[in-house]
Amino acid sequence: xxxxxxxxxxxxxxxxxxxxxxxxxxxxxxxxxxxxxxxxxxxxxxxxxxxxxxxxxxxxxxxxxxxxxxxxxxxxxxxxxxxxxxxxxxxxxxxxxxxxxx
Amino acid sequence: xxxxxxxxxxxxxxxxxxxxxxxxxxxxxxxxxxxxxxxxxxxxxxxxxxxxxxxxxxxxxxxxxxxxxxxxxxxxxxxxxxxxxxxxxxxxxxxxxxxxxxxxxxxxxxxxxxxxxxxxxxxxxxxxxxxxxxxxxxxxxxxxxxxxxxxxxxxxxxxxxxxxxxxxxxxxxxxxxxxxxxxxxxxxxxxxxxxxxxxxxxxxxxxxxxxxxxxxxxxxxxxxxxxxxxxxxxxxxxxxxxxxxxxxxxxxxxxxxxxxxxxxxxxxxxxxxxxxxxxxxxxxxxxxxxxxxxxxxxxxxxxxxxxxxxxxxxxxxxxxxxxxxxxxxxxxxxxxxxxxxxxxxxxxxxxxxxxxxxxxxxxxxxxxxxxxxxxxxxxxxxxxxxxxxxxxxxxxxxxxxxxxxxxxxxxx
Numbered sequence: 331x332x333x334x335x336x337x338x339x340x341x342x343x344x345x346x347x348x349x350x351x352x353x354x355x356x357x358x359x360x361x362x363x364x365x366x367x368x369x370x371x372x373x374x375x376x377x378x379x380x381x382x383x384x385x386x387x388x389x390x391x392x393x394x395x396x397x398x399x400x401x402x403x404x405x406x407x408x409x410x411x412x413x414x415x416x417x418x419x420x421x422x423x424x425x426x427x428x429x430x431x432x
Numbered sequence: 433x434x435x436x437x438x439x440x441x442x443x444x445x446x447x448x449x450x451x452x453x454x455x456x457x458x459x460x461x462x463x464x465x466x467x468x469x470x471x472x473x474x475x476x477x478x479x480x481x482x483x484x485x486x487x488x489x490x491x492x493x494x495x496x497x498x499x500x501x502x503x504x505x506x507x508x509x510x511x512x513x514x515x516x517x518x519x520x521x522x523x524x525x526x527x528x529x530x531x532x533x534x535x536x537x538x539x540x541x542x543x544x545x546x547x548x549x550x551x552x553x554x555x556x557x558x559x560x561x562x563x564x565x566x567x568x569x570x571x572x573x574x575x576x577x578x579x580x581x582x583x584x585x586x587x588x589x590x591x592x593x594x595x596x597x598x599x600x601x602x603x604x605x606x607x608x609x610x611x612x613x614x615x616x617x618x619x620x621x622x623x624x625x626x627x628x629x630x631x632x633x634x635x636x637x638x639x640x641x642x643x644x645x646x647x648x649x650x651x652x653x654x655x656x657x658x659x660x661x662x663x664x665x666x667x668x669x670x671x672x673x674x675x676x677x678x679x680x681x682x683x684x685x686x687x688x689x690x691x692x693x694x695x696x697x698x699x700x701x702x703x704x705x706x707x708x709x710x711x712x713x714x715x716x717x718x719x720x721x722x723x724x725x726x727x728x729x730x731x732x733x734x735x736x737x738x739x740x741x742x743x744x745x746x747x748x749x750x751x752x753x754x755x756x757x758x759x760x761x762x763x764x765x766x767x768x769x770x771x772x773x774x775x776x777x778x779x780x781x782x783x784x785x786x787x788x789x790x791x792x793x794x795x796x797x798x799x800x801x802x803x804x805x806x807x808x809x810x811x812x813x814x815x816x817x818x819x820x821x822x823x824x825x826x827x828x829x830x831x832x833x834x835x836x837x838x839x840x841x842x843x844x
Contacts, residue, residue, distance in 0.1 A: 337791025341602055343690075351602050351677070353789040364794070377789075378598030378677035395606065395690055398637050399683035412679070419632075419680035 338364040338370075340381060343395035349380040349412050351394075356381075372409040380412040392417055434453040434742040437450045439584045439618045440800070441807035447514060448580035450539040454812045455511035456587070456745050457485065458573040459761055460564050462517045463504060464490030465531075472545075474572035476560030485573045486564055489737075489825045496525040499830045506741040508542075512761050514572040515541040517560055522548030537696045541567045547627045551818035560654045564843035575812070584807055585620040588707055590715075590739030590747040590762075591691045592625060594732035597752030597770055599676050601687025603798075604750035604769035604785040606825055609693035610799035611748065611806075612712060616695050621710045623701070623742055624692040625735060626717040627657035628728060630683030637714070640697045643841040644748065649700055650714065657718040657728075664727055691750065700839040708843045715742060716835070733757055733826040736764065738832040746809060756780045758817025760825040765805060765815050 340350040342365040350363055356375040360368050362382075375381055380394070386406040391398040400419045406412060447455035460480075464473040470490060478485040489507060491500040508516045508531065509711065516535045520528045528544055531773055534541040543563045550556040591608050609738045612622040619832040630637065634654035638647030678684045698711030707713050717738060729735040732749075736759045739747055746762055752769040754777045768774040771786030778784070782805060785798050809815055837843070 337790075341788070343602070343606060347543070353602075364791075376677065378602065380677065380679070394683060395601075395686060396694065397633065397682070397689070399684050399686060400680040413677070414674060417679050419682060432635050 338362045340364065340369055342383065347394055348383055348386055348392045349382050349394050352377055352379050352381060357376075366421075370409045372407065373411050375411050382406045382408050382412050383411045384408045389393070404405070439614065439620070439807075440804045441584065442501035443534070443581045443583055444807070444811045446580050446810070447511070447577055449511050451509070453511040453743070454580045454582045454586060455514070456582075456812075457512040457761075457763065458514040458577055459512055460486045460515045460517065460533070460567060460572060461508055461513050461761070462486060462488050462519060462560065462564070463508065463526055463531075465518060465520045465526040466494050467492035468494075468521040469519045469536070469547055472547055472560070472577070472745070475553075475557045476517065476519065476564060478567070479557065479561050480564045482573075487823045489760045489827070490519075491526060491604075491827050493829055494524045495528065497829055499704065499832050501527060501531070501828055502832070503737065503741050503827055505529055506704050506706070507737070507761060508535045509538045510740060510743070510761055512745060514577075515564075515567040516543075517563055518542070518544040519556070519560065520544060520546045522546045534638065541572070556764055559583050567619040576826060578812075584810065585615065585618045585710070587745040587806070587810060588621045588623065588743040589615060589806065590623045590625075590736075590742070590744030591607050591750070592732060592735055592739065592747060593688055593750040594757075595751040595753035595755040596687065599786060599789060600750055600752040603788045603795075604752070604767040604783075605690040606685055606795050607767060607783075607785045607788075607798045607802060608691040608748050608750055610795055611802045612691070613695050614799065614803060616693070616710070619710050621707055621713070622693075623707060623713045623715050623739055623744055625715040625739065626729070627653050627714070628661050628718055629688045630654055630685050631658050631661075632685040637689070637692075637697060637711075644695070645838040646699065646841050649839050650697070651836075652714045653700065653718070656720070658718075660718050660723055660728065663723045665673045669809055673683065698834050698842050701742055703767045703830070704741045705832075705834045707743045709839055711842060713742075715739060717822055719831045720833055721831075722844045724831065728830070730828060731826060733759060733824040734828060737825060737827055738767065746806060747828065750785075753782070756817070756820075756822065757824045758815065758820070758822030760823045762808050764817050764822070765802070765809060766817060768804065770775040780816055780820065799839070
C-alpha cells in the first residue's frame with residue numbers, strides 16, 4: 331500500500347518508470363517522490379509535467395506508468411524536466427504516414 | 433500486489449431478471465421512437481407520481497437504424513430496467529413491434545402508446561402516466577423487489593473519461609485502473625473504451641491480450657480508429673496538451689489507457705454487444721468500413737449509453753475539468769482528478785481523487801474508496817449525478833457489427 335506520511339511532490343506511477351510527474355509547480359531543489367526517495371529537481375517544473383527519475387541515455391525508451399511514451403533525443407540527467415526538447419514520439423511519424431495513405 | 437485483495441462488503445440484494453442478470457436499479461424506461469414523440473415521453477415521465485426512477489431514452493431519427501434498434505433492445509432489457517413504455521408517433525420507421533416483443537419476451541411489463549391512435553398529445557400523456565403509475569403500484573422500483581443476492585464481482589462496471597486535463601492520467605484514471613485490477617482479479621467484469629483514444633497504446637494492449645489472435649485484433653482495431661479519426665479531420669494532439677505537460681501522442685493516449693489497469697485483456701466488444709463472460713473488455717466504438725455517419729460518438733453520453741448497452745450496471749466517469757453529466761438507466765460515479773475542480777464542484781462529484789496530488793492519500797487508498805462506494809451504490813445509494821437528477825441520454829445514427837470468436841477467446 332502507498333504511504334501517507336509526508337506529501338510527495340513527485341508521483342511515480344509505476345515501478346521502473348523513467349519519469350516522475352510533478353504533483354504541483356516545483357522549484358529547483360530536492361523533492362520527495364511517492365516511491366519514498368528524493369530527487370534533486372534541476373529546473374522549474376509545472377504541475378503535470380515530468381522529471382527524469384534517473385539518468386536516461388540518448389535513444390532510450392522513456393517509460394511512464396509502465397509504458398513507453400517515446401525516446402530520449404539526448405542524454406537526460408536525473409532531475410531534468412522531460413518534455414518536447416528532449417523526448418520525441420516513436421509513433422506520430424507512423425500515424426501521420428498512415429493518415430497520409432488514406 | 434493488492435490486486436487479489438478481497439472486494440468490500442458482503443452480499444447485496446438486487447432486482448432479479450429472467451435472463452439471470454441482476455439489476456441494481458429498477459428504472460421504468462419511457463422510450464420515444466422518433467423525435468416527434470419526445471415531448472410526450474418527457475411529459476409522461478415528468479408527470480408520474482414518483483418521477484425519480486422514470487427515465488426517458490429514445491431515438492430521434494425517422495429512418496430505420498439497425499444500430500439504434502439493437503441499442504434500444506439491449507437498453508430496454510438491461511438489468512437496471514424493470515418496465516418499458518414505448519412512445520411512437522405512429523408513422524416513423526422504427527420497428528416498434530419488434531422492440532415490444534423483445535421486451536415482453538424478457539418478462540418485463542411493456543406497453544406501446546401510439547400517439548396517432550391514442551388521440552394526440554394530451555390523451556397519450558394521460559394514458560402513459562396512468563400506465564407508469566400502474567406498474568409502479570406493483571412491485572416495480574420498491575425496496576421489497578430487491579430479492580436477488582449479488583456481490584460486487586457480479587456487476588459489469590464500465591469506465592469513461594471526459595473533460596480531461598493534465599491531472600486525469602495521474603490520479604483518477606490510475607485509480608480506476610486499480611479498481612479494475614481488483615474487480616477482475618476477484619472474478620468481476622470491467623469494460624473500458626475507446627479505440628480512438630488509445631492510439632499509441634495498441635502494442636502494449638496487445639501484449640496484455642489473453643491470446644495472440646486477440647492481440648492482433650486490438651492492433652487492427654486501433655489502426656482502424658486512427659484512419660477513421662483522420663478521415664474526420666480530428667486532430668491527434670493539440671497545443672494545450674503540451675502546455676499541460678503531455679509530450680507525445682502516446683503519452684496522451686496513455687492517460688486514458690491507465691483506466692484499464694494492468695491485468696489481462698479478455699476480449700473486445702462493440703456497442704450493443706453484451707459482455708459475454710467475466711474479465712476485462714475493450715469497447716471498440718469505431719464502426720467498420722469507410723466513415724458514414726460522422727464522429728463515432730458525438731459526446732460522452734453517446735458513449736456512456738454504449739457502455740450500458742454492453743451490460744454495464746454502473747459507469748465510473750473520470751474528469752479533470754469537471755463534467756456534471758449522469759445517465760439514464762445506470763448510475764454514473766464521478767471521480768474528480770483535479771483537486772481544484774473538486775473544491776469548486778464538489779456537489780457534482782462522488783470521489784476526490786485529486787487529493788493524491790496533494791499527498792493526502794495514495795492511489796490504492798482512493799481505489800479502496802471507489803470500491804466501497806460501488807458497493808453502496810449497488811445497494812441503492814444515489815450517486816451525486818443521480819441525486820441532482822442527471823439522466824442524460826444520446827443515441828444517433830451509426831453502424832456496429834458484433835465481434836467474432838477471435839475477439840472473445842474466453843467464450844466457448
